[in-house]
Amino acid sequence: MKGCVIHGAGDLRVDALPAPEPGRGEALVAVRYGGVCGSDLHYWRHGGVGDFRLREPMVLGHEVVGTVLAYGPGGSGPAPGTPVAVHPATPCGACPECRDGRRNVCRDTRYLGSAARTPHVQGGFASRIAVPAEQVRPLPLGLTPKRAVLAEPLAVALHAVRRAGDLAGRHLLVTGAGPIGCLVVAAARAAGAARVTVTDLLPKALEYASVAGADHLVRADDPADPGWPDEVDAAVEASGVAAGLDTCLRRVRRGGVVVQLGMLPPGRSPFAGNLVVSREIEVRGAFRFDTEFEDALDLLAREPSLAGLVSAVVPVADAERGFALAADRTASCKVLLDFGD
Structure with missing residues (x-):
C-alpha cells in the first residue's frame, strides 16, 4: 500500500508499505482523505515541530477519514463499510492528567504521526491503518468525508x-x-x-x-x-x-x-x-482536544459552508506537490491528500 513517509527535513516520500492487520481491539480503516496540517509541514520543512524532532522515518498525518474494513479480535464499533473519522489520540488513562479529566495533556499519550516519543507513533497518511477501535467515529448523517476531514483541526x-x-x-x-x-x-x-x-x-x-x-x-x-x-x-x-x-x-x-x-x-x-x-x-x-472531536463532527454536519476551507485535493502519489501547495498560504487553506483507488 502507499504511505506518505517523512525521512528527514525536505525528504518526503510516497513509500510502498506493508498492509497492516488489525490487532486485538483494533479497527482496520481504508483511508480516503488526509488533511495536511501545519505540524506535517514542520516535519517536512524542518525535521521536527516545536521540541519534537525526527529520529526515524515516520508516516505523517493525523487528520484522516475513511471506511471501516474489519476488526481484530475483541474489536467492535461501526459496521464494516461505515464512513468514519479517526480520533488521533490514545491517552494512557492512568496518569494524573488523565485521572483529572484532562486527557489532551496526558503525559504518556500516543498521537498519530507524532515524533514526541521514540519509537515514533506512525501516522494516518496510508491507504490502510489499524487503530484502536474506540478511536473511530461514524460520520453524522449528511456529513461527507471531504468535509469530515476538518474534524480534527476543528476540535483543536x-x-x-x-x-x-x-x-x-x-x-x-x-x-x-x-x-x-x-x-x-x-x-x-x-x-x-x-x-x-x-x-x-x-x-x-x-x-x-x-x-x-x-x-x-x-x-x-x-x-x-x-x-x-x-x-x-x-x-x-x-x-x-x-x-x-x-x-x-x-x-x-x-x-x-x-x-x-x-x-x-x-x-x-x-x-x-x-x-x-x-x-x-x-x-x-490550549493543546489538542479530547471530547471536542465528536462536537466537531456535529458542527461540520450543521455547517456545510465550512467545506469552503478545503482549497485543494491532491492524489497521494503527488504528495510533495500537495505539501508545497499547503505551505503556500497565498494560494491555499486546507489541502487534502486523496488515498482513493
Whole structure:
C-alpha cells in the first residue's frame, strides 16, 4: 500500500508499505482523505515541530477519514463499510492528567504521526491503518468525508475557544488566519460570539477567514487598518509567532483572556509580561482536544459552508506537490491528500 513517509527535513516520500492487520481491539480503516496540517509541514520543512524532532522515518498525518474494513479480535464499533473519522489520540488513562479529566495533556499519550516519543507513533497518511477501535467515529448523517476531514483541526479550535471562557455576546480577536485560525472563527460563532476580528499578513488568508464567518478582517502589518479594535474581550493567538501574542496582549481588555494556541518556535519568545501584571490578563494554553472531536463532527454536519476551507485535493502519489501547495498560504487553506483507488 502507499504511505506518505517523512525521512528527514525536505525528504518526503510516497513509500510502498506493508498492509497492516488489525490487532486485538483494533479497527482496520481504508483511508480516503488526509488533511495536511501545519505540524506535517514542520516535519517536512524542518525535521521536527516545536521540541519534537525526527529520529526515524515516520508516516505523517493525523487528520484522516475513511471506511471501516474489519476488526481484530475483541474489536467492535461501526459496521464494516461505515464512513468514519479517526480520533488521533490514545491517552494512557492512568496518569494524573488523565485521572483529572484532562486527557489532551496526558503525559504518556500516543498521537498519530507524532515524533514526541521514540519509537515514533506512525501516522494516518496510508491507504490502510489499524487503530484502536474506540478511536473511530461514524460520520453524522449528511456529513461527507471531504468535509469530515476538518474534524480534527476543528476540535483543536473548539478546545481553544472553550479555554477562552464564555464568549456569548463578546468580541473575540484571532491572530492568524491559517486553517486553525479560520476554524477558531467557526467555533467562536458556534459559542455565541457577537463579533470576531481576524488578523493576518495575507489577503488570501483573510478571505478564508471571511468564509468561516469573521466580521472584521485586519492586515496585521498595517497599524492604520480601520478594522483594528480598540479592545476585545478575549483573544486566541493562532499564528504561532511572538508578534501575534504581543498583539493579543495589547488588544485584550483589562481582565481579559488570551489563549495561546499556535505552537511558538523552540526556545525563548519575547513576552509583554508587564501587561499581564498591570491589566490582570489571563494567559492560557490550549493543546489538542479530547471530547471536542465528536462536537466537531456535529458542527461540520450543521455547517456545510465550512467545506469552503478545503482549497485543494491532491492524489497521494503527488504528495510533495500537495505539501508545497499547503505551505503556500497565498494560494491555499486546507489541502487534502486523496488515498482513493
